[in-house]
Amino acid sequence: MNRPLADELRPRTLDEVVGQAHILGQRGLLRRLIESGSVPNLIFYGPSGTGKTTVANIVADRTARTFRKINATSGSTADIRDVIAERGTLMAQNGTLLYIDEIQYFSKKQQQTLLEYIEDGSIRLVASTTENPFFYVYGAILSRSTVFEFKPVAREDALPAIVRAVAILERRNGLTCKAESGVWEHVAQSCGGDVRKALNAVEVLFGTGRVIDGTIAITLEDAVTAGQRSAMRYDRGGDEHYDILSALQKSIRGSDPDAALHYLARLLEAGDMLSACRRLLVIASEDVGLAYPQAAVIVKACCDNARELGLPEAQLPLSQAVLLLATAPKSNSTLAINKARADIASGKAYGFPRALQNVHADGADASPGTGDTIGHFNAKYLYPHDFPNHWTPQQYLPDSIKGAKYYEYGDNKTEQSAKAYWDAVMAQHNTNL
Numbered sequence: 124m125n126r127p128l129a130d131e132l133r134p135r136t137l138d139e140v141v142g143q144a145h146i147l148g149q150r151g152l153l154r155r156l157i158e159s160g161s162v163p164n165l166i167f168y169g170p171s172g173t174g175k176t177t178v179a180n181i182v183a184d185r186t187a188r189t190f191r192k193i194n195a196t197s198g199s200t201a202d203i204r205d206v207i208a209e210r211g212t213l214m215a216q217n218g219t220l221l222y223i224d225e226i227q228y229f230s231k232k233q234q235q236t237l238l239e240y241i242e243d244g245s246i247r248l249v250a251s252t253t254e255n256p257f258f259y260v261y262g263a264i265l266s267r268s269t270v271f272e273f274k275p276v277a278r279e280d281a282l283p284a285i286v287r288a289v290a291i292l293e294r295r296n297g298l299t300c301k302a303e304s305g306v307w308e309h310v311a312q313s314c315g316g317d318v319r320k321a322l323n324a325v326e327v328l329f330g331t332g333r334v335i336d337g338t339i340a341i342t343l344e345d346a347v348t349a350g351q352r353s354a355m356r357y358d359r360g361g362d363e364h365y366d367i368l369s370a371l372q373k374s375i376r377g378s379d380p381d382a383a384l385h386y387l388a389r390l391l392e393a394g395d396m397l398s399a400c401r402r403l404l405v406i407a408s409e410d411v412g413l414a415y416p417q418a419a420v421i422v423k424a425c426c427d428n429a430r431e432l433g434l435p436e437a438q439l440p441l442s443q444a445v446l447l448l449a450t451a452p453k454s455n456s457t458l459a460i461n462k463a464r465a466d467i468a469s470g471k472a473y474g475f476p477r478a479l480q481n482v483h484a485d486g487a488d489a490s491p492g493t494g495d496t497i498g499h500f501n502a503k504y505l506y507p508h509d510f511p512n513h514w515t516p517q518q519y520l521p522d523s524i525k526g527a528k529y530y531e532y533g534d535n536k537t538e539q540s541a542k543a544y545w546d547a548v549m550a551q552h553n554t555n556l
Contacts, residue, residue, distance in 0.1 A: 128288055128291065128292070128322045128323075128325065128326050129318075129319045129322045129323065131291060132284060132287060132288055132291065132322060133177055133180070134174075134177050134181070135181070135184075136181065137154055137157065137158075137178075137181060140174050140177060140178060140181075141174060141276050141280050141281060141283070141284050141318050142173065142174065142274070142275075142276035142277060142280040142281075142318075143173070143174055143178075143273055143274065143276075145274070146271050146272075146273075147178070152271075153165075153178070153271050156269075157178075157181065157182055157185055158185075160185060160186065162182055162185070162186060162220075162247060162249075163247075163268070163269050164241055164247060164248045164249070164264075164267050164268040164269065165182070165248070165249045165250070165268060165269055165270075165271065166226070166249075166250045166251070166252065166256050166260060166265070166268045166269070166270045166271070167179065167249070167250070167251040167252070167271055167273055168251075168252055168253075168254075168255065168256050168270055168271070168272050168273065169253070169272055169273030169274060169275075170253055170273070170275055170316065170317065170363075171253055171317055171319065172276070172314075172316070172317030172318050172319035172320055172321075173273040173274065173275060173276055173316065173317070173318070174273055174276075174318070175224075175251035175273050176222075176224060176251060178273075179192075179222045179224075179249045179251060180222075182220065182249055183220050183222065183249075186220050186247070187217045188217050188218045188219055188220040188247060189209065189217070189218070189219050189220065190219075190220050190222070191206050191209075191219055191220070191221050191222070192221075192222045192223075192224065193206070193221065193222070193223050193224070194223075194224045194225060195223055195224065195225045195226050195227070195228035195229045196224075196225050196228050198223075198229070200232075200233050200236060203233065203236050203237060204236070206219060206221055206246070207236075207237075207240060207246070210240065210245045210246070211245075218244065218245050218246065218247060219245065219246045219247070220246075220247045220249065221237070221246050221247070221248055221249070222249045222250070222251075223248065223249075223250040223251075224250075224251050225251065225252060225253070226250040226251065226252050226256075226259070226260060227252045227253070227254045227256075227259035227260070231261050234260065234261040234264055235261060235263070237264065238261075238263055238264060241264065241267055242267070248264070248268065250264075250268075256270055274316070275315065275316020275317070276314075276316045276317070276318050277316070278308070278311040278312045279311075281311040281314060281316075281318050281321050282307060282308065282311045284318055284321065284322065285307050285310055285311055285321055285322070285325055286307065288321075288322050288325045288326075289302075289307070289325060292325065292326070292329045296329065296339070297337070298334065298337055298338065298339045299337060299338045299339070300329075300332075300338075300339050300341060301338050301339065301340050301341070302340075302341040303341065303342050303343045303346075304343070305343055306328075306341050306342070306343050306346045307346075309343065309346045309347060309350060310324050310325060310328075310346055310349070310350060312350075313346075313347075313350030314350070324346070324349045324350055327349050328341050328345055328346060328349055329341075331345065332345070364395070364398070367386055367389050367390055368386075368390075368398060368402050370382075370386045371383060371386035371387060371390070371399070371402060371445075372402060372405070372406055372409075372410070374386060374449070375406050375410060375445065375448045375449045376406070376410045376453065378449055378450065378453065379449060380445070380446050380449035380450055383445045383446075383448070383449045384442065384445055384446070387399055387438075387441060387442065387445050388438075391434060391435075391437075391438050391441070394434065396429060396430075396433075396434055396437055396441070397430075399441055400426040400429060400430065400441070403422050403425075403426060403441070403444050403445065403448065404419075404422060404423065404426060406422075406448050407419040407422040407423075407448060408457050409455060409457060409458065410448070410453055410454075410455060411448055411451045411452070411453060411454065412453075412454040412455060412456055412457040412533070413454050413456055413457065413533060413535070413537055413538050413541075414451065414452040414453055414454035414533055414535035414536075414537055414538065415451045415452055415535075415537065416537065418447060418448060418451055421444070421447060422444045422447065422448065424440075425440040425441060425443050425444035425447075426440070426441070426444065428440040429441050452535045452536065452537075453535070454533035454535050454537075454538060455533075456530060456531060456532065456533045456538060459529040459530040459531070460529075462529040463529050466524055466527060471523055471524050472520075472521055472523055472524045473521060473523055474521045474522065474523065475521060476518045476519060476520070476521065476522070477503050478503040478504040478505065478517060478518070479504065479519065504517075505517050511551070511552075511555075512548045512551065512552075514548055514552070515552075516552070
């Protein structure tokens, strides 16, 4: 039975590892650590198929320690205890190098089990995770480890691995491969930075190609079919979900409609229309805001239309919303609410100005003051509609934060028009004094 192609092609040396030049190049820090033979506790962080397990195996080959591996998706505390029990025995005379794959699936308590032995050096830990380790790895272990990020493999780096895979399959099957122009370049591009996916696609193409007189024909059409949606990296509960939403908002905030459409397309390709709608509604108020107040209304209508239509038609109103927001003037003056909430949270703000309290503030015998439309009366309250321009000076903030300034007019046409209006009102008031 043939070994899986990805396993047969797994690099045995650092020079054979695909990509990751930023940490495994000739002067890369991780490479120098491994070659020094003195490997600290390591955490490898990055998407699948980028070489984390491969490098962990190379680390194991470079150390005299006994190598043990646990996959946290199926491993248990008992597996950890078995590794701990080997300490000081003939099974682990020089200590243990423990590789935990997908460590994010171990609970905090399970990770804590290792802490004492990592601390005394009897166990050297190498762990990998597809999620952000600063969220999923126990802090005490994280502080005793060096984190290296593995990045998606670029097309030009994946292509040599694909060529080697083709050569192996030709030898294995006794065939000569004749591929249409652009086939392997497409496979390298469509794998989305995951070399394992690329190698799986090569196996699929060899398994389905037409064989005539010892030659297997691989068509570009088949390569496109094999690579459909394979470049998508998306997990609604994982980092990729929030990375795409963050990139969408920052692209709109930066007024780049092309990038904004790209990230919207990635969300929709993954079928996540609702997350796109929610984020667009936030952006309408957070990043466009009072520079174009109607944006919130239009975006709400577009999102309602999208929910009513469903995919694929929903892409049209959502595209409309994205383009509107990306090309609209920008203002973040609505973030003034954060300053107001900070004063509340700090305990600075309490109570009310006497004039703003309900009628009970001055007691039942108080003489009537100016009333609002509901008929309430407060002797100290000045009813703005009774004054020119419907405004008169009056304290509205509590005494404890009297004079606090949260809102600043944005430098856009809409807010500057409002500022000019109120400047004129106040100037007229001061003239009449």
